[in-house]
Amino acid sequence: MRAERLIRRLLVVAVLIAATWLTSALIADLQRVTVLKTEMAELQHIRYGLLDADLWVVRIGAILERRIDEFDLSAASREGLTKTVTELLDTIILEMERSLRQRSPPTSGNWLDQLQGALQQGLQELVFDVTRLRDQVPAYADALVAQLDLPVVQAQLKTRLKDLLQQALATSGGPDRTALQALLAHHGCVDVPLCVARIETAIAAIEPRIPKQLGATIGLVMLLFLVALTKGGSTQSGEAGDGSAEPGVAARSATLNATPVRFDPLLLAGLMAATLVLLVGGLTTPMITVDARLAEISIQVLGEPIVFRDQVLYFQSKSILDVMRVLIDSGGADMLFVAVLLTLFSLIFPLLKLLATGVYVSGVRGARGSAVVRFFALRSGKWSMADVMVVAIFMAYVGFEAVVANQLSVLRAAGPSVAVLTTNATALEPGFFLFLSFVLGSLVLSSVLDR
Known part of the structure; x- marks a missing residue:
């Protein structure tokens, strides 16, 4: 029996270390990809393309110059x-x-x-x-x-027309390009297409391993729970009890369960650490990405198409901690109130729950009889609203998906002179699934402690 317990403990420790390492690698990769995607969205933003007056001037000027060069009687x-x-x-x-x-x-x-x-x-x-x-x-x-008809006259006329065209097209109506130039300098690029290509290459090198890391992390945590909760991870209270439980607690356990059990403290500590790993991953990685863009828009001008590709209308990819920071930085009273609620129910309550669980499992004298410890260890799940938050995030995803799809469909009906191809890349991110796994793991852990 002791050998089996030792093997089980070693397995739990090994699985926990592997899950922690995978989660840290996943967090680093996701944060890097989020930064790269945000930079690429800035480079491809519609204000530097379709809504840039200077760019329109360049495109239309090129068409007019071709018309002048093609002039022939x-x-x-x-x-x-x-x-x-x-x-x-x-x-x-x-x-x-x-x-x-x-x-x-x-x-x-x-x-x-x-x-x-x-x-x-x-x-x-x-x-x-x-x-x-x-x-x-x-x-x-x-x-x-x-x-x-004379070539000399036509050459002089074209030169004069081009001079007049350049004077007429001179404008300063473009957007502030400070952020754009800073990004180009940061990546050592001379223009936007080259910079976008470099960022896409960097993202392509990271993205394929993210689903593997996510699946492996959640799978290892599930394995840890299975190892800790299967037969051998607990004993009947009469068999392995050490008398440290207080009489009142033992009586309540006997009332709830005819054969109360006592879990190995190391295994319970492993479960707590696993849920903490999931919580950290869920809070620090993006939960939802809203990405709406015009994949291609073509407008006919003087019989020639002016084409803009990958025009980003809106892009946001943030974790819960990012949202908290944005709400706090906004400075509004209503935003601060929402930030306090978000911090309370997604960060403070779960951390207090894990802390109380640790105190409860440790068997500190008087801890299990404390109403505060018992509340956070056994009853705070219904108050933390973590499950409600998961549902809210999922509904927000569904809502964003519907709104973005509807608005992009309106753009596609622009008319025969404008050809529009839209893209809706709104998606749930790994942070959502990590936070969902934390919610489920926390509920299971509360159930185990309640036994």
């Missing part, structure tokens, strides 16, 4: 251009004629003024023959269009 375009030039010359002549009529000589006054006016009118009609000029407009238009 075909037969169809020459006919249209000739018509336009003819109408323009006609308008100029009509405006000149109207201006001259407004300056016609006076019809009254002394004979000297009338003579001066008559001479001026005759000179104008001699120099500016409107009828003759209008008859010559088609010839002038053909000659002007013919000049545009």
Whole structure:
């Protein structure tokens, strides 16, 4: 019997060490991935893409420059251009004629003024023959269009148009790029695509081992519970009791169970340590990631598509401790109240429960008769609301999933001129499953102590 107990104890210690090591590695990997994903979401944020006025200017300017470079007088375009030039010359002549009529000589006054006016009118009609000029407009238009066919004239015209285009497109309406430039400098990148590629490579090197670490951690904790709770992990109180239990406690145990049992203190300590490991993992790793983005959006401008890819609309991936810190930093009274509740029911209560469990198991004189110790060790599960929090997190995930999917479906119905491909990457993270495992383990531990 002693050899079996020793083997069981050694197995529990080995499993606990392995679970602790795996959890620490999981926490480190998840925190690193969260940082990388947050940085990548900042690099791909929509304010640096679709909502960046400067980027629109660059894209549209490139299209206009191509249109200028492709300018050539075909037969169809020459006919249209000739018509336009003819109408323009006609308008100029009509405006000149109207201006001259407004300056016609006076019809009254002394004979000297009338003579001066008559001479001026005759000179104008001699120099500016409107009828003759209008008859010559088609010839002038053909000659002007013919000049545009010359390569030298076209090169000069394109250069001038590009200069005017650059002046017209000069803008400073883009967003503040301080954070963007800091990220590029941090990763040693010259542009966003290169930086995103480097971050994706780093994430791809870490992510595959995260599910394995999570599964192994939860599996090892389950194994520890099975080893501690199966036959041999406890004895009848009459067989292995050492008389340290107080009479009142023994009487209550006998009332609750006809054959009260006494668990090996080392095994119970192992169970406590395992639940603490799960709690630490659940509090320090992300529980839910909300990621909504435009995978691709294409907008037709002057017959050419302007395409933006991976435009992040919203991204958040935070642990319970991160949420607490955000709520406290907000400074609002309502946010502080929520932060206090979150801290109380997800951190303080579970830690007090584990501490009281340790005191209860240790058999300290008078501890098991203490109402406070018994409350936190045996009855605080219903007050800690940890199970309610798990359900709330799951419902929040379902709600975010529905809201994000609905809003992205609205974007996809933008119209025939805009092609939108959306992505909803909202997902439950390992922190949720670690915290859920802690809740279940804590309930089992309370049940074991109650026996």
